[in-house]
Amino acid sequence: MYEExxxxxxxxxxxxxxxxxxxxxFESLEDRIMGNIKVPKTKKSSSTKIIRFLKPVLxxxxxxxxxxxxxxxxxNTFMLEDTATTELTNPxxxxxxNDYSINLSSIDENSLxxxxxxxxxxxxxxxxxDEFLAYLSTGLNDVEIYSEIQN
Amino acid sequence: MTDDLQILESLKDASTKExxxxxxxxKYKERLYWHIRKIVLNHDDTDDVLQNTFIKxxxxxxxxxxxxxxxxxxxxxxxxxxxxxxxQRKRKSMTSLNxxxxxxxxxxxxxxxxxxxxxxxxxxxxxxxLPEKQRLVFNMKYFDEIKYEEMSLILxxxxxxxxASYHHAVKKVEEYVKSHETRIEP
Numbered sequence: 001m002y003e004e005x006x007x008x009x010x011x012x013x014x015x016x017x018x019x020x021x022x023x024x025x026f027e028s029l030e031d032r033i034m035g036n037i038k039v040p041k042t043k044k045s046s047s048t049k050i051i052r053f054l055k056p057v058l059x060x061x062x063x064x065x066x067x068x069x070x071x072x073x074x075x076n077t078f079m080l081e082d083t084a085t086t087e088l089t090n091p092x093x094x095x096x097x098n099d100y101s102i103n104l105s106s107i108d109e110n111s112l113x114x115x116x117x118x119x120x121x122x123x124x125x126x127x128x129x130d131e132f133l134a135y136l137s138t139g140l141n142d143v144e145i146y147s148e149i150q151n
Numbered sequence: 152m153t154d155d156l157q158i159l160e161s162l163k164d165a166s167t168k169e170x171x172x173x174x175x176x177x178k179y180k181e182r183l184y185w186h187i188r189k190i191v192l193n194h195d196d197t198d199d200v201l202q203n204t205f206i207k208x209x210x211x212x213x214x215x216x217x218x219x220x221x222x223x224x225x226x227x228x229x230x231x232x233x234x235x236x237x238x239q240r241k242r243k244s245m246t247s248l249n250x251x252x253x254x255x256x257x258x259x260x261x262x263x264x265x266x267x268x269x270x271x272x273x274x275x276x277x278x279x280x281l282p283e284k285q286r287l288v289f290n291m292k293y294f295d296e297i298k299y300e301e302m303s304l305i306l307x308x309x310x311x312x313x314x315a316s317y318h319h320a321v322k323k324v325e326e327y328v329k330s331h332e333t334r335i336e337p
Contacts, residue, residue: 016271017185017294018265018266018267018268018271018272018275019185019188019189019192019194019262019264019265019266019267020264020265020266021184021194021264022194022264025198026180026181026184029176029180029201030173030176030177030180032202033176033202033205033206034169034172034173034176036202036206037172037205037206037209
């Protein structure tokens with residue numbers, strides 16, 4: 001039934017090719033195709049997939065860390081400034097600080113040593129011998145004091 | 152170097168593979184282009200399919216065992232790529248089964264690289280209404296004048312079945328043209 005190889009439609013004519021291409025389309029085709037072929041279509045490795053999956057999570061974690069650090073830094077800074085201001089505005093602490101700074105600035109090492117030993121010397125120098133004996137003998141009677149002196 | 156055997160030999164050697172593939176493209180680009188164009192009708196779509204076809208050929212050339220001719224193998228890949236492309240487009244455009252060939256007609260009417268007159272447009276529309284297999288057979292036989300034996304290898308269908316398909320396709324196209332011809336303005 002279909003053995004005839006040349007079944008022709010009952011048309012008046014065989015039409016010419018009605019299609020066309022853009023100008024010079026075929027001239028650049030090899031370069032474009034080879035350009036596409038040379039681009040390596042690498043299959044993404046599992047590690048790349050994991051990184052891609054973890055990216056948003058890491059981004060959120062980094063954001064939280066940044067916010068925490070900013071908050072911590074801000075709180076720390078303001079709290080220290082507040083404490084310092086409180087201490088500086090306290091009159092007692094200011095006087096103490098002033099005294100301390102004055103004393104420290106006026107005393108060097110040698111003068112400090114001198115002052116210590118001078119003070120000790122003065123203590124003994126200014127003490128009257130009778131008063132000294134009286135002090136020592138506060139717990140003794142006269143006989144005992146006499147015997148002590150004689151010995 | 153235009154002989155298929157020479158091209159295939161050069162494709163096996165890594166140092167000459169790229170140059171040989173360029174020769175293969177040069178030799179078959181126009182024939183494959185027009186084969187694809189008659190299936191998908193639109194130039195831009197044809198360009199996409201043609202590039203995909205050559206990429207498939209590049210990737211599969213090492214597995215080509217020369218059991219069929221190179222020309223047959225290339226045509227088979229181009230045909231499969233074209234059908235796959237059309238099926239993907241039809242799915243994306245949510246076209247119903249009854250109107251699936253309307254996609255092709257819209258594609259044809261929207262193509263700025265169609266220079267045919269109203270009768271040629273009518274003929275292309277008639278072909279677009281055919282079922283997929285009949286459309287392929289009609290295009291390959293009527294426009295490209297490919298022999299049934301070669302077509303049998305490309306479409307993996309018996310010669311008898313191809314003749315039957317072509318016979319039915321011709322009858323349908325004739326009926327479509329006759330029923331619409333009177334509406335064409337002179």
